[in-house]
Amino acid sequence: MKRILVIFLLIGCSLKVPPITITNAQTAAEKQMVGEDRELEKEGWMIGSIQSSTNGQNNQEKLAKEDSDPEIRAHRVRLNYLSTEIKKYKTDGILGETPLGFIKLNPLASSLPTYVNYEIPAKRKRVEDVILFLNESRKFIIEKEMITQKKKGKKEDELLKLKQTLIDEYYKNVSIGEYFETTQGRWEKYQ
DSSP states (O other): OHHHHHHHHHHHOOOOOOOOOOOSSOOHHHHHHHTOOOOOOTTOOOOOOTTGGGTTOOHHHHHHHHOOOHHHHHHHHHHHHHHHHHHHHHHTTSEEEOTTSOEEEOTTGGGSGGGGGGOSHHHHHHHHHHHHHHHHHHHHHHHHHHHHHHHTTOOHHHHHHHHHHHHHHHHTOOOTTOEEEEETTEEEEOO
């Protein structure tokens, strides 16, 4: 009986796979996926990657390749390595960005449904380690960049602006649904 069914399926049905195109630019299919395009493709298949439209590299990877300082490059590579894990923790509401350009545990997390996943001591330890590593790298990059710019003869007010720009780059990296600290001790969910 099984053989007859298999033969019937092979003879009677055909599966036509559409052509697959890989591009570095945002395609019409990606525009449909993110809602920028109103017309939907009929019977189309789409396999997407967030990084496909940036040539497979995120901003930290690009910066890591461009840096001539091996220490800064190493810290940028570390940030890139931790980025997926950080994104998950931020999405779960466990971590949030602070106005100082660092991340820390969200004090509102204990009321979230995802919090139970982080009560396991080993998981909690991992989150704490990731916070330590990430903040250490961010601090190093900011300080090293300030030293480099000071050696190039930048004035104090220019250095302060540069430092704030670097801090803002991290602080403004908050997506919808993630938490951030607005002022010391006051947390909000980005809507």
